Amino acid sequence: MKILVCISHVPDTTSKINFAEDDTKFDTNGVQFVINPNDEFGLTRAMWFKEKQGATVTVVNVGGSETEPTLRKALAIGADEAIRVNAEATDGFFVAKQLARVAEEGSYDLIIAGRESIDYNGGMVPGMLASLTGANFVNTCIGLEVEGNEATATREIDGGKETVKCTLPVIIGGQKGLVEESDLRIPNMRGIMMARKKQLTVLEPAEAQNQTAAVKFEKPAPKGEVKLVSPDNLDELIRLLHDEAKVI
Amino acid sequence: MPILIYTESEEGKFKKTAFEVASYARSLAGQTGDTVTAVAINAKNNSELGRYGVDKVLNVSDDKLSGFNARAYADVIGQAAEKEGAKTVIISSGANDKYLAPVLAVKLNAGYAPNVVALPESMEPFRVKRTAFSNKAFNITEISTDVKLIGLSKNSFGLKEAEGAAAEEAFSPSLDDGDFAVKTTATDKTTGKVTIADAEIVVSGGRGLKGPENWGMIEELADVLGAATACSKPVSDMGWRPHSEHVGQTGKPVASNLYIAVGISGAIQHLAGINASKVKVVINSDPEAPFFKAADYGVVGNAFEVVPALIEKLKEFKAQNS
Numbered sequence: 338m339k340i341l342v343c344i345s346h347v348p349d350t351t352s353k354i355n356f357a358e359d360d361t362k363f364d365t366n367g368v369q370f371v372i373n374p375n376d377e378f379g380l381t382r383a384m385w386f387k388e389k390q391g392a393t394v395t396v397v398n399v400g401g402s403e404t405e406p407t408l409r410k411a412l413a414i415g416a417d418e419a420i421r422v423n424a425e426a427t428d429g430f431f432v433a434k435q436l437a438r439v440a441e442e443g444s445y446d447l448i449i450a451g452r453e454s455i456d457y458n459g460g461m462v463p464g465m466l467a468s469l470t471g472a473n474f475v476n477t478c479i480g481l482e483v484e485g486n487e488a489t490a491t492r493e494i495d496g497g498k499e500t501v502k503c504t505l506p507v508i509i510g511g512q513k514g515l516v517e518e519s520d521l522r523i524p525n526m527r528g529i530m531m532a533r534k535k536q537l538t539v540l541e542p543a544e545a546q547n548q549t550a551a552v553k554f555e556k557p558a559p560k561g562e563v564k565l566v567s568p569d570n571l572d573e574l575i576r577l578l579h580d581e582a583k584v585i
Numbered sequence: 586m587p588i589l590i591y592t593e594s595e596e597g598k599f600k601k602t603a604f605e606v607a608s609y610a611r612s613l614a615g616q617t618g619d620t621v622t623a624v625a626i627n628a629k630n631n632s633e634l635g636r637y638g639v640d641k642v643l644n645v646s647d648d649k650l651s652g653f654n655a656r657a658y659a660d661v662i663g664q665a666a667e668k669e670g671a672k673t674v675i676i677s678s679g680a681n682d683k684y685l686a687p688v689l690a691v692k693l694n695a696g697y698a699p700n701v702v703a704l705p706e707s708m709e710p711f712r713v714k715r716t717a718f719s720n721k722a723f724n725i726t727e728i729s730t731d732v733k734l735i736g737l738s739k740n741s742f743g744l745k746e747a748e749g750a751a752a753e754e755a756f757s758p759s760l761d762d763g764d765f766a767v768k769t770t771a772t773d774k775t776t777g778k779v780t781i782a783d784a785e786i787v788v789s790g791g792r793g794l795k796g797p798e799n800w801g802m803i804e805e806l807a808d809v810l811g812a813a814t815a816c817s818k819p820v821s822d823m824g825w826r827p828h829s830e831h832v833g834q835t836g837k838p839v840a841s842n843l844y845i846a847v848g849i850s851g852a853i854q855h856l857a858g859i860n861a862s863k864v865k866v867v868i869n870s871d872p873e874a875p876f877f878k879a880a881d882y883g884v885v886g887n888a889f890e891v892v893p894a895l896i897e898k899l900k901e902f903k904a905q906n907s
């Protein structure tokens with residue numbers, strides 16, 4: 338099986354979010370970048386397929402050279418090769434177009450992406466990629482098995498989960514649950530050394546139009562002070578929730 | 586020209602988000618002079634949409650569409666948009682909407698802005714405000730395509746009643762086998778319980794509750810309030826509660842009117858999932874817990890004393906106010 342894992346390079350979950358250039362750009366100063374958590378679950382599931390059923394795992398990212406450490410980390414975790422499409426990822430559709438070309442040229446059976454990246458939270462790349470390539474698509478995926486030409490996936494729905502079946506090629510929007518958190522891997526020394534020798538191909542982007550642009554950022558208005566209520570005076574809490582906040 | 590909206594329903598009943606989307610579209614139409622057309626799939630009370638400003642309902646009635654299917658639903662909405670010549674398509678931001686939206690966007694060659702929280706700031710160029718960075722910031726998104734797809738955030742715009750009746754028109758889109766290539770074979774749903782996604786109130790517990798055996802009081806508090814239950818990540822990681830209750834950056838987002846956090850410290854990844862909630866109440870024994878900085882109301886105290894007492898007080902309050 339040929340697996341492609343889409344890797345988004347995002348600010349670490351603890352990052353303080355700030356903006357620069359008159360609030361038109363995300364300020365990367367002092368920000369650590371990591372593999373998008375949803376993608377990390379997907380990468381780990383891909384490694385499982387590789388080890389248990391036999392598969393090759395390619396990771397791909399659309400981004401500038403600054404994203405290469407993130408791809409190298411994925412190689413150190415065990416991916417076989419990496420592709421970087423050399424373009425700034427400023428629009429979901431543009432990214433999906435780039436990935437579609439990589440997907441079609443590589444004829445992958447299974448493409449794993451994250452449900453959404455934790456920076457722009459667009460959640461659009463996997464679905465757009467599926468539509469552009471004609472592959473089947475399963476979103477919010479929390480379990481995945483592949484047998485022959487058929488995939489069985491579990492996906493989260495509001496208030497529960499459901500099982501779906503479809504044929505390959507399939508694109509997954511994955512999330513926590515795809516593997517156990519304890520199965521996530523930290524690259525070891527050997528992995529890091531091997532990653533250096535693995536191939537990282539840089540492709541120039543295909544012609545594609547942006548459909549959207551992030552033109553300005555704002556931070557939420559600062560919050561007022563919390564109103565503290567004594568544990569001995571819970572009637573007051575109920576009064577505040579009823580009269581002031583009007584939520585009960 | 587009509588603005589097209591997709592009005593989500595479940596078992597024939599419209600979801601609240603359907604009325605939110607209608608309210609939003611009506612306000613937008615008021616500015617632009619457009620009309621509002623809704624696509625309703627297997628819904629029973631289409632007349633309800635008139636009360637939120639819908640002018641016309643395209644009524645799709647098809648057993649094949651009785652369960653949600655992203656590609657088929659996107660196809661229905663896409664064909665409706667093409668038939669109506671709609672340049673603006675508005676859907677909600679629930680899990681199903683987010684599943685079908687990118688498929689619909691490609692079909693309509695529409696730029697898509699998800700998690701939108703307000704009416705457009707400008708029409709030319711078309712700019713809307715949406716959340717980004719897991720609710721830690723907002724982003725003004727410009728859509729440059731001719732057709733625009735907006736995913737409205739839950740609970741961000743509110744319901745606005747209008748006068749009027751919606752005209753009904755039967756609509757039979759053409760669907761093919763490819764639309765049903767992903768087949769649902771089993772569904773496992775806790776019925777009769779409010780889900781986190783739909784709940785107006787969410788009661789959430791953290792590691793401070795010490796163990797799963799102490800969740801009875803969280804459930805009882807939720808019961809009294811008609812709320813859904815949720816939890817922090819370590820709680821679901823340890824198996825005290827199901828994964829589907831895990832709220833936060835790597836879990837579920839919550840956009841309820843009221844979020845009550847019990848024994849949760851308020852780590853940045855947890856807050857990312859609940860920032861969109863309107864009113865936050867924190868019950869925590871540690872006055873230095875970071876959650877107090879994000880909360881509207883707080884009780885510094887032992888959850889094992891505060892929660893049972895609060896349940897009793899709420900029961901009294903309900904008895905007096907019903």
Ligand SMILES: Cc1cc2nc3c(=O)[nH]c(=O)nc-3n(C[C@H](O)[C@H](O)[C@H](O)COP(=O)(O)OP(=O)(O)OC[C@H]3O[C@@H](n4cnc5c(N)ncnc54)[C@H](O)[C@@H]3O)c2cc1C
Binds near residue numbers: 817855
């Ligand atoms: C990549 C990544 C992603 C993450 N994503 C998420 C996410 O999506 N959601 C999430 O929740 N977390 C997430 N986390 C974890 C997050 O950083 C915190 O570890 C987690 O939110 C802490 O959960 P907690 O507040 O329940 O537990 P703790 O941090 O252990 O806090 C327990 C709290 O309970 C209080 N307490 C103790 N006893 C009592 C008592 N008797 N009465 C009242 N209060 C009491 C304590 O004062 C403390 O504040 C993520 C972490 C990482 C690294």
